[in-house]
Amino acid sequence: MSEKAFQDHYPEDLAHCYGCGRLNPQGHQIKSYWDGEETVCRFTPAPHHTAMPGFVYGGLIASLIDCHSTGTASAAAYRAENRDMDSEPTLRYVTGALHVDYLRPTPIGVLLELRSTVKEIKGRKVVVSTTVTAEGKVCARGEVVAVRMPDSMIADRK
């Protein structure tokens, strides 16, 4: 597993995301890493991230899948170009589509592990599949179609 999270390579002006921005003190600040050909993210929801007593809020699970997947897409795009994530040009991804199947209620108060694989990487699109596991059981599966950040958004940064 590499030492620096994908999200810690994001340029400062793209590091305020509520899900994964290291500069958003009110956000979730998730961290994603390579683990061989997979990527992994571990996160323990806070007590207030509940759906009903005892279970994790599904919108939080969707959020974790979302940010871990766009981070995975970015890391995979750099890896495909054999480049370090700090190098220019910046390859950042936004979510085109998000799908989550909730397979069983996810217990709250324990560590969740997200594991993703890159199903497809082609042109500006990366498709990422994810499992969310708690206490050894897969509680949710996700699929994200991530799209390279539009030039219009990049232009807005400058």
Place this chain on the structure above:
Amino acid sequence: MSEKAFQDHYPEDLAHCYGCGRLNPQGHQIKSYWDGEETVCRFTPAPHHTAMPGFVYGGLIASLIDCHSTGTASAAAYRAENRDMDSEPTLRYVTGALHVDYLRPTPIGVLLELRSTVKEIKGRKVVVSTTVTAEGKVCARGEVVAVRMPDSMIADRK
């Protein structure tokens, strides 16, 4: 439009959801209402609910769609039985599957309007379609398969 939100009818022990629980002070506390055959929810994201500067976080949009849809499913189930939402037995729904297509970046700092229709209501399942509109433009579309809360979860309440 009715005066009391769907979520304000939820029993107290099911009112702590991070997305829509009126008793979760750290949550979004969204409110959903009937508007004819559609349901509507209006929400203005906070400045920290950002993806990148200027735009709303996709995970928040997924969360709004999620809770507004399960609320819509519940309201539709009561309406199908011609019952008030305060009456027993309680009909609460959880998310079986969530799909979101992000059609364009959603501007932050403005009111978002979610409008939903019930596509299907059959047995324990309700399928809800939603649009998310900002400044007159549809920014995202969602579809949720909501499932009547499993008896095991209801049993845990007692």
